[in-house]
Amino acid sequence: MTHQPSELELDRRAFRSRRERRSVLVAIASTLAFAVIVWATLASTPGWAIVQAAFFDPEVALRSLPRVWDGFLLNLQVLGMSVVTVGVCALFLATLRTLPGAVFFPLRVLAAAYTDVFRGLPFIIVLYLFGFGIPTLTGERVPPIVLGTLCITLTYSAYVSEVIRAGIEAVHPSQRLAARALGLSYAQTLRRVVLPQAFRKITPPLMNDFVAMQKDVGLISILGAVDAVRAAQIMNAQTYNFTPYVVAGILFILLAIPSVRLTDWYTARLRQREQMGSIV
Amino acid sequence: MSAVLTASGIWKAFGDKEVLRGISLELEANEVVALIGPSGSGKSTLLRCLNLLEPIDDGQILLGGDDISDPRVDADGVRARFGVVFQHYNLFPHLSVLDNVTLAARRVHRMPRQEAEDRAMRWLERIGLADKAREHPDRLSGGQQQRAAIARAIMTDPEVLLLDEITSALDPELVGEVLDLVRELASDGATILMATHEMAFARDVAHRVLFLDGGVVVEEGPARELFAAPREPRTREFLARLSA
Ligand SMILES: Nc1ncnc2c1ncn2[C@@H]1O[C@H](COP(=O)(O)OP(=O)(O)OP(=O)(O)O)[C@@H](O)[C@H]1O
Ligand SMILES: [Mg+2]
Numbered sequence: 001m002t003h004q005p006s007e008l009e010l011d012r013r014a015f016r017s018r019r020e021r022r023s024v025l026v027a028i029a030s031t032l033a034f035a036v037i038v039w040a041t042l043a044s045t046p047g048w049a050i051v052q053a054a055f056f057d058p059e060v061a062l063r064s065l066p067r068v069w070d071g072f073l074l075n076l077q078v079l080g081m082s083v084v085t086v087g088v089c090a091l092f093l094a095t096l097r098t099l100p101g102a103v104f105f106p107l108r109v110l111a112a113a114y115t116d117v118f119r120g121l122p123f124i125i126v127l128y129l130f131g132f133g134i135p136t137l138t139g140e141r142v143p144p145i146v147l148g149t150l151c152i153t154l155t156y157s158a159y160v161s162e163v164i165r166a167g168i169e170a171v172h173p174s175q176r177l178a179a180r181a182l183g184l185s186y187a188q189t190l191r192r193v194v195l196p197q198a199f200r201k202i203t204p205p206l207m208n209d210f211v212a213m214q215k216d217v218g219l220i221s222i223l224g225a226v227d228a229v230r231a232a233q234i235m236n237a238q239t240y241n242f243t244p245y246v247v248a249g250i251l252f253i254l255l256a257i258p259s260v261r262l263t264d265w266y267t268a269r270l271r272q273r274e275q276m277g278s279i280v
Numbered sequence: 281m282s283a284v285l286t287a288s289g290i291w292k293a294f295g296d297k298e299v300l301r302g303i304s305l306e307l308e309a310n311e312v313v314a315l316i317g318p319s320g321s322g323k324s325t326l327l328r329c330l331n332l333l334e335p336i337d338d339g340q341i342l343l344g345g346d347d348i349s350d351p352r353v354d355a356d357g358v359r360a361r362f363g364v365v366f367q368h369y370n371l372f373p374h375l376s377v378l379d380n381v382t383l384a385a386r387r388v389h390r391m392p393r394q395e396a397e398d399r400a401m402r403w404l405e406r407i408g409l410a411d412k413a414r415e416h417p418d419r420l421s422g423g424q425q426q427r428a429a430i431a432r433a434i435m436t437d438p439e440v441l442l443l444d445e446i447t448s449a450l451d452p453e454l455v456g457e458v459l460d461l462v463r464e465l466a467s468d469g470a471t472i473l474m475a476t477h478e479m480a481f482a483r484d485v486a487h488r489v490l491f492l493d494g495g496v497v498v499e500e501g502p503a504r505e506l507f508a509a510p511r512e513p514r515t516r517e518f519l520a521r522l523s524a
Contacts, residue, residue, distance in 0.1 A: 180333060183388040
């Protein structure tokens with residue numbers, strides 16, 4: 001037997017859905033009106049035509065897209081490799097920094113020094129030092145992809161390890177105690193109990209670092225790799241037009257949006273499943 | 281009868297504060313012993329020292345004849361021989377109830393997954409939580425969480441079960457279901473050392489009671505005798521304050 005809603009409740013539901021429909025319509029209308037006003041203002045501004053021709057030329061955009069896209073694939077490769085190497089190195093650093101006991105004091109200090117140095121060092125200096133320095137030392141040509149991945153890993157491992165460490169330290173000590181009481185070793189406790197909880201807590205800041213990394217892979221153009229930025233630069237030199245940069249920029253933005261949305265969705269789902277706040 | 285757990289002359293200090301000052305106790309097989317005493321008397325500290333979660337400053341602990349206070353023993357292996365239930369359950373929030381209960385069996389005792397889960401399900405059925413096996417702990421009431429925590433502790437047949445005020449974080453109407461489970465384990469022959477504020481329960485279930493105060497065992501004796509006729513003035517005062 002299911003509950004039959006009363007007349008009163010049906011009335012209220014009808015009112016609510018009417019109100020909802022109306023507010024959706026209002027939102028659409030106001031967005032359209034706003035867009036029209038912005039467009040009209042821009043179009044009537046003197047000089048807009050020049051701006052449009054220099055930055056938003058559809059023809060140049062179309063012509064530069066294939067080359068910029070090819071370069072972008074290189075950025076994606078570096079990004080893909082870096083995600084793995086940064087993940088491994090950062091986890092390693094965070095584990096070192098949280099090791100207990102006097103024996104590991106030198107390791108803790110070393111890891112701390114590393115993170116301090118590479119969080120402080122501007123990424124561009126890392127690129128120059130390692131990206132150009134290493135080929136000079138070895139006297140051999142190292143593919144820019146490898147150098148780029150190396151530089152990203154050096155810098156981002158420092159940032160990400162700090163986030164992971166914060167996550168590890170945010171797991172309540174009673175959780176470690178319970179795990180150790182069951183006979184789990186230090187490493188098992190870390191892997192089975194502490195890290196899974198830590199990663200749930202730090203997903204948003206980790207995704208932030210991931211988005212920052214997505215943008216910084218654009219800097220490997222400095223190393224001579226023909227990536228999206230470099231390709232845009234070449235097209236810009238050929239066409240005397242800035243549209244290729246806009247095209248490259250849009251590609252990077254499109255790359256970032258899914259990650260950002262994914263984080264929101266993921267954190268919402270976790271919160272729902274675990275009601276994290278309710279746990280002592 | 282033989283002693284399962286023997287502690288003698290346990291000393292423990294945090295900084296300058298001496299919390300345990302030469303405590304000795306003995307637990308026979310199938311025996312239930314209650315630790316009572318005012319807040320801060322060192323009950324939790326003693327329990328943590330016994331299963332090596334806390335290093336001791338002096339004394340000796342024997343478990344089944346092995347000197348587990350010897351620094352050369354494998355501490356993880358020793359802890360796996362104890363079952364511990366905490367005041368705040370301390371279930372793992374990221375794991376389902378079933379995974380909580382099987383974690384030690386699988387990762388410490390290397391039981392195959394299927395075997396561990398079958399065993400866990402039998403326990404969960406017995407304590408009435410079989411339908412919650414796939415839920416995460418926060419979906420359970422406090423009493424259910426504490427019973428799941430007990431299942432986690434006894435899953436691997438520990439030689440000694442240490443219970444640290446396992447009902448004091450529970451709403452009064454949930455205390456009964458948890459105590460009933462402990463009563464059942466006791467009548468099944470579990471060896472239990474429990475810190476508790478539930479005097480009626482201690483009198484009912486425990487064979488012996490230890491009254492702890494100021495880091496020493498002030499008085500110990502059979503449960504009925506100690507509650508009916510405490511010998512030491514401090515014990516009398518403590519019990520009188522509770523019943524007032
Ligand atoms: N890790 C620690 N560091 C410093 N002091 C501690 C620590 N753990 C316990 N203590 C101190 O040791 C004393 C005994 O604490 P313990 O928790 O063992 O008491 P208890 O008898 O269990 O009390 P309660 O009945 O309130 O649970 C307290 O004074 C406490 O402040
Ligand atoms: Mg306590």
